[in-house]
Each structure stands twice: as C-alpha cells, then as structure tokens.
Amino acid sequence: MTTVEQIRAGAARTRRWGWWYVAEERLRAMRGYSTSLIVTSFGNPLVYLFALGVGLATLVPAGIDGVTFLQFVAPALMMSTAVTVAAEESMYPVMMGFKWTKIFFGFHATPITPGQIVGGMVATVVIRVMATVAVFFGITVAFGATPVTTFVPMVVIATLTCLAVALPLIAYTATLTNDTGQLAMIQRFVIMPMFLFSATFFPLSQLPVYLQWIGWMSPLWHGSQTARVLSYGMDEPLWTSIAHIVVLGAFAVVGAIVAHRVFVRRLTV
C-alpha cells in the first residue's frame, strides 16, 4: 500500500515543473503549424521594416528626434511585433482550452493546477515573443537601425511589454464562455487602436491632446518609449522611464492575479 507521504512525494516534480509541462504541450502543438508561425512572426516585421522604415523614410529625410526615421521606428516596431504575437497567443488558445477542445480540463485532471496552466500559457507566449524579437533584432541590426549591444535590454523590455498585454488578455478571454465576436472586437477596438496611437511612426505629441490618452493607456506606447531610450538614447526624464516600467509591471501583475482567479473559478466547478 502506498502511503500518503509517497503519494505527495510522487506529485512533487509536477508541483515544481507543472507550468513548464504545460508550456511544453503548447510548444508541441505549435510545431504542427510552425511554417505559418515563422512566416507571420518573421515575414511581417521584415515587410514592415522595408515598407515603412526604408520606403517611408525617404519622405522624412531629416529624421525624427535627432535620429534617422529608421532608427526611430525600429525599436517601436519591435515592440509592436511583440504585442502582435502576445495578442495572438493569448486569445484563441485560451478560448480553445476552455471551450473548443477543452484541453485545460484535461490538464487539470492531472496534478497540474490552474495557476500552472496560466503559467504555461504565459511561458509559451514569452518564448514565442523572445524568438520573434531576437530575429527582428538581427534584421534591424543588419539595417543599421539598432546598435547590436542593446540586444539583452531590448529583449527584456519586449518581454515585459508582452506580459503587460498577454496577461490581461488571457484573463479577459478566460471569462468568456462563448466567443460571440468579443475576440474580434478586442482585435479591432483595442489592439488596432493601440498600434495606431502608440507613437510607433511619429511622436505622441503629434497627436491632438484628446487622443494622446490612448497612448498613455497603451502598454505598447510605454514599451516603445522605453525601447527608444534603450536603443538610441531618446531624451526622456528619468521619472518618465520609471513610470513606463511601473505601468507595464502593473498591467502584468493585475492581469496575472485576475487570470489566476478566473482559471481557478472555471476549472474548479
């Protein structure tokens, strides 16, 4: 007869690594459509950089903010890419897990906890974002738009920006029992405006004041501004830089707390 202690001990490895096992499952699933992932993750930014950074740059010969247009947009495009991937991996996979294939209920029938499922989903997003950003970084370096020495800080800020977007979206999606167009709405009315009003292609100050709030609310703007400071040393008061990090951290932490709570509620009926 197995003792109670033996049973507890048998679950110890999962207690520690459960989040990783979930991530492993998700990464395995991604292998099934790796080609389309590679195209969207790496093809898109490349096209953007060419079209906007190189093409549009000829219209802005004087550059912006004391640097070339390409140097100005590259860090922000990198953060946009991080946000695109984060959004993509935080909505439909969560809907699938609870509703379409219900795999989260399958995960939860094992020693895996709801918190570990959140952890695994987040880890998956982060891994994808890091890989995408790393390649993107390589491309911008090749274009001479980013100094090669900023690699580590750029990946770190991209990851933080990703967390600030992914966790709230995971939490929100987990509250939906049915997707009757909510996810498309989020895409259209949250993600898209975020791209347009987060000072990716021009400084926020170019916008009328009554639209600038969108930027302040947007994790993407905070990420992009920080990326610019790190990339070409954009001039910004220290407290502003600190505020960017704090806002991003707050989005991530609140998102994580809510996501955990919603996952527990939905999986423990």
Add this chain to the structure above:
Amino acid sequence: MSTPVIVANNVRKVFGDFVAVDDISFEVAPGESFGLLGPNGAGKSTTMKMVGAVSTRTSGELNILGLDPNTDGPAIRSRLGVVPQDDNLDNELRVRENLLAYGRFFGMSHKEVATRADELLEFAQLADRHDARVEPLSGGMKRRLTIARALMNNPKILLLDEPTTGLDPQARHILWDRLFRLKEQGTTLLLTTHYMDEAEQLCDRLIVVDKGRIMAEGSPADLIRTYSTREVVEVRYGSDKNAEVAPLISHLADRTEVLPDRILLYTDAGEATLARISELGHHPVTSLVRRSSLEDVFLRLTGRSLVE
C-alpha cells in the same frame, strides 16, 4: 477487507439552490469495479468530479487514497486516471503526442512517456494510428485514446464517466473488452453509466442513483434478487389496450408494470405465467420471456426507465 481507496460520507454538492448530489455515501475497495448507475441529471458526473479532485464538495467527507481532495488535490490527481464524459483530447497534437504530453504532466521523463505511450497504443489498438490526427478518429477510437491517456501514469484508480455513451454496439464491445482486461489486472475502476448492460458487464458492485440520491446498493445479482423477480414476461396488446388488459392478468405475477407500449409481469417462472395468460384467453400481439435486469430494478425503484 483492505483499506478502501475511496470513502464518501454524506457528500453533498449544491449549485446555487439546486442540490445536484444529495448525501451520497459509498466505499470502494482496491481492485474493485464500482459503478454509479443512473439516468441523465442524476449527479453522476458531479460525483466523479468531486472524486477526481476538480470540484469541491459543499459538505460531507471525502477521502481518496487516504487524502482529502480539499487539501491534497494535485497529489490525489497524480494517482488517478480520468476519462471524462466528453473527450478533451488535443486536436492540435497527433495521437501519440497526446499521450506523450499528458504523461509529462505527471512528471514522467521523456523516455518513460515514450515507452509507456507505445505500450498503451498497443493496448488501445491504436498503434497503427500513432501519427494520425485526432479529429477524424471515430468516436470509439477517441474513447480508447482517452483511456490510454488516462493510463499513462499507471493510476491506482481509473475514473470512467460514461465510457461508451454514443458508441455503436461493436465499438462498445471493443471498449468493454479493454476495460475487462484492466479489471483483471487489478485496476480499481469507478465508472458511471446509464446502460444497465454495461453496469452488469463491468461492475462488481454499484449504486443506483437518481436525482442526486442513492436508491440502492449492491452487486448486480443482489440488486436483481432484492428488487426484482428472476424472470419477466413482456406482453403487448397494442398501445390503447395495454392498460385495459393489465388488471385482468396482474394476479398471475408478483408485480406488474404498465408501460405505454407493453406490460411487464414479474414472476419467477416466465413460461408458465405466459401459458396461464393464454389459457385465460388474453392472447398478446407479441410476447417475450426474459431474465430480470438492472433496468427492472431501476423501474421498480423510481417508477421510470433509465434511458428515456
């Protein structure tokens, strides 16, 4: 008897003001095959989820392998195999990958899961499909894959929630055969069903549940002995005449049930009873003598059929 692996004492589960499971108590011994037989909405899945440590009971005591699901959920789940009512396989993974990924959740190494997955694909008769997509598999194959998945961690207890509902007879028989093998190997099975033939085939002991309550408990043979006669005579006189004839022949049996389409006469000697009916001149359109089943037990206990 050795220490039970499942002990439920007055377990209740309430959703809002709806009582889904009402004071259920039972014990399952190691190696035993225990069933919950009941109609739709009886509270079978709700009970299974509480035993599976993914749902918290409202009150009562529950002990699985010596542990309380409220405090040791993950540890308990590490020793269970769960086949839920609705398959939740990962369609984005291939057949074998579903097993590999699942085994990892129990902390098994990559090498262990690979070996175990191949054994179980063999067991589930899916070895030739190991690299197939999950989505196009037949219902029976998906069910077998789900069972294989539940066995990855060599569970102490296998929970099966309606293992064969929705399958055609042939697929059901294949599945029963697999489950029978597990039973022979000494796996403890806790299964729910609303098929009395399934309960008779697979369960050493069972509880009949209805509306969240236990109506009876025992082995299939005990239950039939206690709540029914040895044999049943089914006679049909046409739907409008059944109710009319019933009172005229009911004295020939221990008990009579009038259903819309037939009359059931409970008796220990079916052929003799049928002969007496004919002697009285009440020739049925069709007639049948059969052994009593759990269906009759359920009818006796609740006045309703198991499968409507």
